[in-house]
Structures are given as C-alpha cells and as structure tokens.
C-alpha cells in the first residue's frame with residue numbers, strides 16, 4: 589500500500605467509526621444550549637490570546653472536525669455576529685450537527701462533509717479555528733495542522749486539543765487488549781464495544797485498568813459512543829509534551845499558551861516546599877511543563893492556542909494605558925449578580941466586596957458618561973468603586989473583566 593492509499597484507508601476507518609457512533613452523543617435541544625465555555629466565545633478567546641477584548645464579533649470561524657456539532661452550536665449561539673462553518677469526515681456526524689443547529693435556531697452556521705486534508709477547497713481564511721479532539725485521529729496530524737494553518741488569517745487563532753500519552757496509559761493498554769481479542773474483526777466497532785465491556789466486567793477487582801475506568805471514565809462511558817471513541821478507535825496518536833512541541837514547531841504557527849493554564853502551574857504540585865518550588869521555577873518554561881507532565885499522570889490531554897502572527901499582545905503593565913482602557917464584565921459566568929458565582933471555568937468563586945462593586949459598575953449605566961456617551965474607562969471605574977489598579981489587573985487575570993484599549 590502506498591502512503592496516500594494508506595492515509596485514505598485510515599480516514600475511511602475513522603469515518604466508519606463515527607458513522608457507527610457519531611460523537612459527541614449529546615441530545616438535540618429546541619433552544620440555545622445552556623451555559624458557556626469561554627473557549628467558544630470570541631471576546632474571551634481573543635482576550636486570552638492578546639490581553640485585550642476585540643473591537644467586534646464579526647469573525648469567520650471554522651469548527652474543524654465538528655462531530656455532531658455540539659461545539660459548533662455553542663459557538664454560533666454565543667457569537668451571533670460570527671459566520672460559522674463546521675466540517676467533518678463523517679456523514680452521519682454532519683447530518684446530526686445540521687439537525688442540532690436547525691432545532692436550536694442557530695442561523696449563522698453551515699456544515700459541510702469535508703476532510704481537514706482538503707480545506708484548500710474552502711474559500712478565504714478564518715479568524716478563528718476550533719479543532720478539538722481531531723488531529724490525533726488523523727493518520728498524519730502534522731499535515732492536518734499545516735492544512736488548517738493555510739486557512740488561518742494573519743492575526744488569527746486556532747484552539748487545539750490532543751490526547752496526552754502519560755495520562756492515557758491504562759486506556760492505551762485496554763485499546764491494545766481489545767484489538768488483540770478482536771483479531772480479524774477489528775473494524776467492527778460494535779463488536780469492539782462488546783469485547784471491551786466484557787473484559788472490564790471480568791477483570792478482577794483491584795485491577796488497575798478496571799479501577800481507572802471505574803474511577804475516571806465509567807460515567808461518560810455508559811454511552812457506547814463514548815466507550816467506542818475511547819477504546820476501539822482505529823487511529824489515535826497520544827502525545828508527550830516533547831512530541832507536542834515538535835508538532836507545534838513544525839506547524840509554522842506560534843504557541844500562545846495552554847488554554848487550561850491553571851494545570852501548568854508548578855505551585856499546585858510543589859507549593860509545600862517553597863525552596864524546591866523556587867528551584868524548579870528556575871528551569872526554562874518548557875522544562876517546567878515537562879516536570880508537571882512527569883509529576884501529574886492525571887493529565888490526559890493538552891489544549892492550547894496557536895496564532896498566525898502578527899497579533900497584538902497587551903500586558904496592561906502600563907498604568908496610563910490601563911486607566912484609559914474600557915472595561916466590561918466577562919459574560920462567561922453564572923449566578924451573577926451575587927458574590928458567589930461560577931467563573932469562566934465553572935469553578936465556584938467568592939467575589940470580594942471590591943470585585944463585586946467593580947462588576948456591578950461594569951454593568952451599570954453610570955459607566956456611560958452622559959455628556960458625550962463615551963464608554964467609561966478604568967479610571968471612571970476606580971473613582972466609582974475605590975478599586976486599585978492592581979485589583980483591576982487581578983480581575984482581568986482571573987477573567988472576571990475584559991479590557992479594550
């Protein structure tokens with residue numbers, strides 16, 4: 589078999605899995621889906637990558653490998669001014685995605701059955717590409733990422749998610765065990781799910797694979813679609829951090845940062861020993877990440893943003909620039925107005941008195957100066973609430989507020 593025949597055969601097998609078990613198997617709703625994910629909301633994506641809120645929301649978005657359209661539907665409802673396109677290999681996934689978005693009244697979205705390898709067939713470029721849980725299922729992930737890079741507009745961002753090898757060790761063993769038992773029946777995904785469930789049921793209590801499945805995955809894996817996606821996939825590449833950065837370096841795009849930055853803090857692992865923590869923090873940043881990968885085998889995936897330069901980066905260290913900025917409350921929160929809210933990461937947090945006042949002021953009409961109807965600035969906010977510049981910086985850091993220069 590030559591390379592392109594092999595690539596096609598693998599892509600056909602992947603399409604066949606998702607035609608059998610379209611993913612994700614979320615129910616179709618007749619209204620906008622509840623809640624938010626800040627990674628699907630352009631102002632927070634742009635702010636995370638550049639430090640500043642964007643001027644407007646009229647962006648072109650590609651959801652590459654959109655599956656049954658759960659992310660695409662959110663993106664389209666959360667960003668009503670955006671123009672959204674979802675593509676996927678699987679015909680059944682695209683049919684479900686189309687039905688999902690029609691049912692919930694998402695009108696700014698279209699779908700097309702198309703491989704990421706063939707995105708050169710699409711017109712124009714995209715400001716923002718979402719590609720979650722996809723390229724690690726491609727026979728040549730780098731070729732997939734490079735193809736997407738050609739469709740990214742200058743100053744555009746791409747959000748990616750791939751599996752991490754260390755945290756998926758038990759999954760990988762089980763995948764190989766199922767394939768071994770299936771033998772020539774590999775490719776019959778329903779048989780794979782049956783075999784996998786039989787093995788788990790019969791393994792002795794205390795077996796590490798069984799324990800891991802029960803403690804971490806069993807709840808979502810009640811659905812055969814999820815079980816199949818995890819254990820009987822015909823194509824999966826799991827990444828170490830080194831491999832991940834090799835992929836990124838070869839993509840021609842720039843690493844902006846992990847989109848779960850809280851995971852990549854050494855403090856959460858070494859804070860009990862300040863001297864050791866300080867020593868580890870002397871390491872180059874990539875080695876700090878490597879250390880976290882080694883010390884925390886719970887990390888089962890990598891998620892991160894890449895950019896096509898040039899793009900602005902505002903740190904807000906300059907007091908004058910910060911005082912002149914226009915603040916806004918990040919809408920990615922639930923429970924507001926209250927001092928106890930779910931933040932952008934759906935973590936419950938307690939707002940301080942000052943934070944609460946700042947967010948109230950952000951929402952308030954008083955922030956629009958009556959004389960010339962200019963939006964209020966951070967300077968106005970500070971004079972109304974008594975907050976300090978440092979507190980404003982921290983609120984920005986915590987994604988409670990967005991700032992526009």
Ligand SMILES: C[S@@+](CC[C@H](N)C(=O)[O-])C[C@H]1O[C@@H](n2cnc3c(N)ncnc32)[C@H](O)[C@@H]1O
Pocket residue numbers: 599602603606611612652653654655656658659675676677678681702703704705719720721722725726817
């Ligand atoms: C695990 S699902 C992820 C779906 C969606 N991105 C999500 O996060 O819910 C992987 C999807 O990638 C699609 N896919 C795999 N290879 C692809 C390719 N070469 N081009 C387009 N889609 C692909 C599959 O058909 C499947 O629907």
